[in-house]
Amino acid sequence: MLTEGITTHPLNSFASEVRAGLTREGQKELPSKYFYDEVGSALFEVISVLPEYGLTRADTRILRRYARDIVERMTLPVVVAELGSGTGKKTRWILEALCSRQNTTYYPIEMSRTALARCEIELGRIDCVSIVGFEREYLDGLLEVSARRHPGEQLLVLFLGSTIGNFDRPAAVQFLHSIRETLREGDALLLGTDLQSSVPELIRAYDDSLGVTAAFNLNLLARINRELDANFVLSQFSHAVKYDPGEHRVEMHLRSGAEQTVSVSRADLTVTFEKDETIWTESSHKFTPEAIVALAERSGFKCDAQWVDREWPFAQSLLVAA
Ligand code: AVI
Numbered sequence: 001m002l003t004e005g006i007t008t009h010p011l012n013s014f015a016s017e018v019r020a021g022l023t024r025e026g027q028k029e030l031p032s033k034y035f036y037d038e039v040g041s042a043l044f045e046v047i048s049v050l051p052e053y054g055l056t057r058a059d060t061r062i063l064r065r066y067a068r069d070i071v072e073r074m075t076l077p078v079v080v081a082e083l084g085s086g087t088g089k090k091t092r093w094i095l096e097a098l099c100s101r102q103n104t105t106y107y108p109i110e111m112s113r114t115a116l117a118r119c120e121i122e123l124g125r126i127d128c129v130s131i132v133g134f135e136r137e138y139l140d141g142l143l144e145v146s147a148r149r150h151p152g153e154q155l156l157v158l159f160l161g162s163t164i165g166n167f168d169r170p171a172a173v174q175f176l177h178s179i180r181e182t183l184r185e186g187d188a189l190l191l192g193t194d195l196q197s198s199v200p201e202l203i204r205a206y207d208d209s210l211g212v213t214a215a216f217n218l219n220l221l222a223r224i225n226r227e228l229d230a231n232f233v234l235s236q237f238s239h240a241v242k243y244d245p246g247e248h249r250v251e252m253h254l255r256s257g258a259e260q261t262v263s264v265s266r267a268d269l270t271v272t273f274e275k276d277e278t279i280w281t282e283s284s285h286k287f288t289p290e291a292i293v294a295l296a297e298r299s300g301f302k303c304d305a306q307w308v309d310r311e312w313p314f315a316q317s318l319l320v321a322a
Contacts, residue, residue, distance in 0.1 A: 014034060014227065014228065015228055015264075015266050015267040015268075016267070017030075017031055017034070018030065018034075018224055018228060018264060018267050018269070019264070019267040019268070019269050021279075022264070022269065022271045022279070023269070023271065027278075027280055028271075028273075028277070028278070028279045028280065029279065029280045029281070030220055030279055030280075030281050032166055032252075032281055032282035032283075034220060034223065035216060035217075035219065035220055035281075035282070036111075036112060037219070037223050037227075038114065039219050039222070039223070040216060040219050040220070040223065041112060041114065041115060043212060043215055043216040043219060044216060045087070046212050047208070047212055047213055047216060050208050050210065050212060050213075051208075052204045052205050052208045052209070053205045053206075053208065053213075054205070054311065054312035054314075055161070055162060055194050055205065055312065055314060056090075056161065057311075057312065058194075058309035058311065058312035058313075058314035059090055059160055059161055059162070059192045059314055059316070060089070060090045060093075061309055061311070062192075062307045062308075062309050062314065062315075062316045063090050063091075063093040063094060063160075063316065064093045065307075066307045066316070067093035067094050067096065067097035068097045069305075069307070070094065070097070070190060070305075070307075070316070070318060071094065071097045071098050071101070071156075073188075073304060073305060073318055074154055074156055074188060075154055075186065076101060076102050076154075077102050077152070077153050077154070078098060078102070078104070078153065078154045078155070078156050079104070079105045079106075079107070079145070079149050079153050079154075079155055079156070080094065080095065080098070080104060080105070080106045080107065080155075080156045080157075080158065081106075081107040081108075081109060081141070081142060081145045081146075081155060081156070081157050081158070082106070082107070082108050082109065082110075082157070082158040082159075082160070083109055083138040083141075083142065083157065083158070083159045083163075083179075084109070084110060084111075084138065084159070084160075084161070084163055085108030085109065085110045085115065085116070085119050085133075085158075086110070086115055086119070086161070087115060087118040087119055087122055088108060088118070088119035088120075088122045088123045089122055090160055090161075091106070091108075091119075091123060091158060091160075092122065092123060092126065094156075094158065094190075095123060095126055095129050096126060099126060099127070099128040099129065102128075103128040103129075103130070104128060104129050104130070105129075105130045105131075105132060106123065106129050106130070106131050106132075107131075107132050107133070107134060107141070107145045108131065108133050108134070109133075109134045109136055109138055109141030109142060109145070110133065110134070110135065111135065111136075111137070112135075113135055116133040116135060119131070119133065120133065139178055139179070139182065142157065142179065142182045143182050146182045146183065146184075154186060154187055154188070155183060155184070155187040155188075156187070156188050156189075156190065157179060157183070157187070157188070157189045157190070158189075158190050159179075159189060159190070159191050159192065160190070160191075160192040160316075161192055162192055162193050162194040162284070162314070163192075164176070164191060164192075164193060164285075165193060165194055165249075165283075165284045165285040165286065165287070166282060166283065166284060166285075167285075168283065168285075169247075169285065172285070172295065173295060173298050173299050176189070176191075176295065176296070176298075176299035176300075176301065176319075177298075177299040177300055179299075180299055180300035180301060180321055181300075183321040184321065185321050185322065186320065186321060187320075187321045188304070188318055188319065188320050188321070189301060189318075189319045189321075190316055190317070190318055190319075191292065191296075191316070191317045191319055192314070192315075192316050193287045193292055193314070193315050193317065194284065194286055194287070194313070194314055195286060195287055195288060195289070195308070195313035195314055195315055196248055196286040196287065196288055196313065197286070197312075197313045199243045199245070202243055202250050202286065203241055203242075203243060203250070205250075206241045206250050206252060206284065207239065207241040211239075213239065213241075213252075214238075214239030217239045217252050217254060217281055217282075218234050218237060218239065218254065220254070220281055221234055221237060221254065222234060224264060227266075228264050228265065228266040228267050229264070229265040229266050230262060230263065230264040230265065230266075230267075231262060231263055232262050233260075235257075236256065236257050236258055236260055237254045237255065237256055237257065237279075238254070238255050238257060239252070239253075239254065239255075240252070240253040240254070240255045240278060241253075247283075247285065248285060248286045248287070249283045249284060249285040249286065250283070250284040250286070251280060251282070251283055251284075252280075252281050252282040252283075252284075253278035253279060253280050253281060254278060254279045254281055255276060255277070255278045256273035256274065256275060256276065256277050256278070256279075257275065258273075258275050259272070259273065259274055259275050260272070260273050261273075287315070289306055289308065289315055289317075292306070292315060292317045293306075293317075296317065296319045300321065300322060301319035301320060301321060301322060302319065302320050302322045303317050303318070303319055303320075304318045304319065304320045305317070305318045306318070
């Protein structure tokens with residue numbers, strides 16, 4: 001695999017976002033994108049196979065079952081780009097379905113070099129696929145891919161795993177709109193989204209009995225300790241999960257077990273927590289099929305088709321640039 005471009009979150013942007021989030025008026029926050037260091041990515045891999053967390057299995061099942069139907073809706077030749085490819089496991093089905101019809105260039109766009117390398121191992125063995133990885137922010141990478149393709153090639157962008165659910169609703173519209181702006185009419189976005197289900201089932205999915213999701217959440221503080229020279233005492237914080245029925249989202253927080261003061265040297269910050277005060281670390285929005293159609297339309301796409309899993313409420317939607 002060729003890997004192009006190098007962008008990592010520079011230390012000072014991590015430091016300044018931590019500083020901004022922990023000094024906010026009212027609810028303290030940390031951005032969920034910082035979960036995914038080496039340890040966090042490994043923990044997320046474990047989450048994705050937990051019995052309580054059906055999301056990744058549902059995402060994969062739909063792709064395995066319907067990859068042919070999905071690619072048959074595209075006009076050949078097609079190049080494939082993926083935003084946040086992870087290890088690329090799920091993508092195999094789409095690439096194999098395309099391979100029965102054409103040789104395919106696949107552009108994984110991913111911030112993690114380790115994930116890109118694993119993606120090459122996972123997918124590099126498919127004969128008719130050439131992989132060109134981009135270690136970039138999603139939109140930067142996509143602009144580059146879109147500009148590189150040959151005239152007449154259609155672009156299929158994959159945004160799987162319900163990562164769109166980690167954006168606030170207005171940010172989700174804005175992000176899809178920015179994707180749309182990099183595309184040409186007729187290009188497509190395959191969007192994976194977790195759907196609404198019962199609240200106890202959702203809470204269990206984010207508060208598993210082995211405590212893996214709790215470790216994933218707490219690792220954010222451990223990462224701040226490691227990279228920003230902070231002194232969070234992990235045993236003084238606990239994983240907390242709640243569901244906001246108005247916003248249809250699961251929220252993860254870290255709750256302070258005592259009144260305490262923490263310093264984050266490289267962010268030039270000393271911060272005080274009340275007992276039971278929380279840091280909001282992630283939102284996972286849940287959708288309905290109709291809400292996805294509306295979201296698509298507000299962002300310049302038309303929903304061409306949807307596939308819903310039978311075992312876990314999850315949808316893949318093929319959105320065509322209108
Ligand atoms: C990556 N993202 C879609 C996952 C989710 O379900 O929101 C991250 C995650 N957080 C806790 N468990 C999984």
